[in-house]
Amino acid sequence: xVIAVNIGKNITRMSAIDATKRAWKLNRLKASSHNxxxxxxxxxxxxxxxxxxVFVDRRxxxxxxxxxxxxxxxQIRVINHAIRGLGLSGFVTKYI
Numbered sequence: 001x002v003i004a005v006n007i008g009k010n011i012t013r014m015s016a017i018d019a020t021k022r023a024w025k026l027n028r029l030k031a032s033s034h035n036x037x038x039x040x041x042x043x044x045x046x047x048x049x050x051x052x053x054v055f056v057d058r059r060x061x062x063x064x065x066x067x068x069x070x071x072x073x074x075q076i077r078v079i080n081h082a083i084r085g086l087g088l089s090g091f092v093t094k095y096i
Contacts, residue, residue: 006093
């Protein structure tokens with residue numbers, strides 16, 4: 001349902017969506033089966049996105065990139081319910 005990616009190192013240099021959308025070491029097929037991606041910085045969600053597609057990253061071909069669009073308020077509520085009680089720190093990527 002949700003992929004969480006740690007954008008803490010990039011959030012100061014770029015927008016949350018730009019930090020979230022590329023260069024992740026994930027299985028492309030497994031990632032494609034998820035609906036949402038959240039960008040997490042310092043244990044808190046910085047951005048909620050619909051996962052529109054997953055593809056091989058052009059600059060780093062051993063990684064994947066995402067085509068994303070912002071979530072609606074109701075989608076954010078669904079995601080928050082799914083991640084409630086989970087620790088969102090100390091990881092690079094996490095399937096939820």
